[in-house]
Amino acid sequence: MFRDLYTGLIAVVMVLSAESSVGPSNSSSFCTESKECLQFDLLCKAEEYEVRHYSPTRWVSTDAEAYFMGVGAAMAFRRLFQYITGANEEGVQIEMTAPVLVKIPEETKMWEPAIYTLSFLLPSAYQDNPPTPTNDKLYFTDMPDMDVYVRSYGGWMLSVTSRLHAHLLTRELHRVHALYNTSYHYGVGYDSPLKLLNRHNEVWYVSEGDPVCPGPVEKPTEPTNT
Numbered sequence: 001m002f003r004d005l006y007t008g009l010i011a012v013v014m015v016l017s018a019e020s021s022v023g024p025s026n027s028s029s030f031c032t033e034s035k036e037c038l039q040f041d042l043l044c045k046a047e048e049y050e051v052r053h054y055s056p057t058r059w060v061s062t063d064a065e066a067y068f069m070g071v072g073a074a075m076a077f078r079r080l081f082q083y084i085t086g087a088n089e090e091g092v093q094i095e096m097t098a099p100v101l102v103k104i105p106e107e108t109k110m111w112e113p114a115i116y117t118l119s120f121l122l123p124s125a126y127q128d129n130p131p132t133p134t135n136d137k138l139y140f141t142d143m144p145d146m147d148v149y150v151r152s153y154g155g156w157m158l159s160v161t162s163r164l165h166a167h168l169l170t171r172e173l174h175r176v177h178a179l180y181n182t183s184y185h186y187g188v189g190y191d192s193p194l195k196l197l198n199r200h201n202e203v204w205y206v207s208e209g210d211p212v213c214p215g216p217v218e219k220p221t222e223p224t225n226t
């Protein structure tokens with residue numbers, strides 16, 4: 001009986017945490033254009049990166065094979081956009097959320113196309129029962145509970161800038177002996193192409209084991225004049 005109660009409690013907690021992982025956007029943050037955004041807990045903030053914890057979430061994804069990330073991403077973006085604007089069996093319109101994720105393989109060769117996976121976050125109303133896509137190139141991805149190393153940058157997420165910031169982040173992660181999955185990273189975009197100012201992008205590496213945190217989250221201390 002206690003066991004039932006216990007498993008019941010766990011189920012309740014899991015449902016609660018699943019709901020809280022996609023939520024209203026917060027105007028004080030960088031996620032400003034969509035009604036709902038991916039939520040996270042900030043574990044710590046270093047000078048060169050921050051560590052966040054993400055709860056499990058469901059995404060709609062599609063793969064594109066391309067020589068250049070931009071080309072692959074544009075193709076995949078169109079398919080996903082069609083899905084949320086009605087190309088699904090229920091014919092429903094689904095609100096755009098943020099961010100948009102591009103899974104980028106770490107090793108790409110100039111003479112071979114790479115597989116880029118683009119994903120849209122499903123809004124909270126569709127996390128559990130997303131409409132079935134009419135395009136069979138779309139599928140659902142269940143992102144596990146994860147800690148990620150994050151580096152943020154402004155401007156446009158281009159192949160070159162994305163690689164540069166991925167490189168700068170891994171350089172720092174090596175320096176602090178942080179362990180992460182070295183086979184891929186995520187390019188993370190928060191803004192529509194129409195937004196011109198204060199654009200926000202990120203690079204993510206998924207941490208393996210306990211993340212290396214330089215210290216607890218602290219308010220930046222005012223520099224003291226000496």
Ligand SMILES: *[C@@H]1O[C@H](CO)[C@@H](O)[C@H](O)[C@H]1NC(C)=O
Pocket residue numbers: 026027028029
């Ligand atoms: C937005 O987020 C900040 C920092 O995470 C928090 O202090 C603030 O209360 C939030 N605002 C709203 C309206 O949720």
Ligand SMILES: *[C@@H]1O[C@H](CO)[C@@H](O)[C@H](O)[C@H]1NC(C)=O
Pocket residue numbers: 181182183184208
């Ligand atoms: C790293 O990611 C790849 C691709 O998603 C996966 O196949 C592999 O198992 C991961 N490695 C570890 C150690 O989790």
